[in-house]
Amino acid sequence: MTRRAYAVEQAGGPVQVREYEPEPLGPLEVEVAVTHSGICHTDLGMIDDEWGISNFPVVAGHEAVGVVEALGDAVDRTRLAVGQRVGVGATAGSCFACEWCLSGRQQLCPAKDNVVVRGTGGAFASHVRAGDWRHVQPIPDVIASEHAGPFLCAGTTVFPPLLHHSVRPTDRVAVVGIGGLGHLAIQFLAKWGCHVTAISSTPGKSDDARRFGAHDFVATNEGTGLDRVSNSFDFVLSTVSADLLWDAYLATLRPRGTLCVLGLPNGALTVTPLSLLPGERTLVGGVTGSPTETRQMLDFAARHDIRPQVEVFPATRMDEALDHVRRGRAHYRAVLEL
Known part of the structure; x- marks a missing residue:
């Protein structure tokens, strides 16, 4: 089934819609149909090639919220299910074999799937794919989807x-x-x-x-x-x-x-x-937290009614939303509705 991505072909934009055919789903992978994605300054860093590491075209976005559409054969079905509302954050996979992963510090894994610097396959798209289901976060029912996205980077960085x-x-x-x-x-x-x-x-x-x-x-x-x-x-x-x-x-x-x-x-x-x-x-x-710490952060936010203050933009206004963040005008997080 054809997917849609909002790509930037050169530093600074603009965004252009690209269609692509997805690769077969890997055994540990999770395909998520994106409904919302937060915009982080790091996304602008990649779009504008602020650090000289971007490979164009860039599909940015690493604060995805959506619904599970497909699960790989090795995904634990007791933890995730098709149709479940979930989030995919800055880290979408790790090796689960190195000393850092085995000690519960997957965010430090040298082989982690870093959505921020993927270049392609980010959350500004109709779908995003997590490399390992253990990094996919169920969203507490009391947290609205437009609020959940910023927790997956900003929240799991400060908590x-x-x-x-x-x-x-x-x-x-x-x-x-x-x-x-x-x-x-x-x-x-x-x-x-x-x-x-x-x-x-x-x-x-x-x-x-x-x-x-x-x-x-x-x-x-x-x-x-x-x-x-x-x-x-x-x-x-x-x-x-x-x-x-x-x-x-x-x-x-x-x-x-x-x-x-x-x-x-x-x-x-x-x-x-x-x-x-x-x-x-x-x-x-500090960097973003481990999967366990991210779950703890979401639970704490749900229990204590902590929410980001957001401005929501439709996908048709994506360039405007990106420039809004670029100019430091967001109060306090911008979120795309995809």
Whole structure:
């Protein structure tokens, strides 16, 4: 049966509809008819060849929600069924044989099926195929499809650090950046029980930050800026794709605090030794979570009524939607209805 994909033939677009005939389904694969797909900044990075790794034509999209249409012969039918609503996120398969997979850290598998950098076969299409059914996520009934997509990248990026770094409900934490990742991070941390401070270069986002659950707000373009929160936080989550004054953010940590960087800075991440060593502070990075962590994140979001704030665009307005995200105008995630 002919499939439809929204492809970009050269850096920067525009999107063109391409039709193709799918390959036979592999034994572990799952074919999903896509109804919604979130738009992530990484999708724009591939479409615009921001990192020089794109192979055109590019079919982007890695936050797919839809309905299972076909299952490979080796898929566990007790876990997935034709007609079931599911999500396919940034990682759609892994080897399940390396040390990382066997220890439950499939997101670190060297052979993982990374939908973000596939180039073809992304979620901006009528169908998306997961390389391994164990990476396909059933969507809780209470989460609408237009809300589910952003959880499959943004949600599973900001939630696992709470587990990895033993963030406690008694901790004082900060989220840097109130955007697609940051507005979900604030909600997760507030429901986790933490005292949350939102940090932004945009003072006008104060009301939104508090609506998402922040208890305090710091505008970095004001005179006092980060000075008033020096030595304040046990954990700081940076969600911005920008070069920051890293020593200044490390100075906001209490002794043995952790700065976790999730956004992708443009330049080198440089710190002075005195920002780290005397206080035994930690600087770490993060990526999307494992299948287990993604399921835990979806369950937590369903239980605590956490949702992304989205703007929904029909497929006929895909170029407009992509440019909307490209210009930083999305409040706070853009989602395509396919």
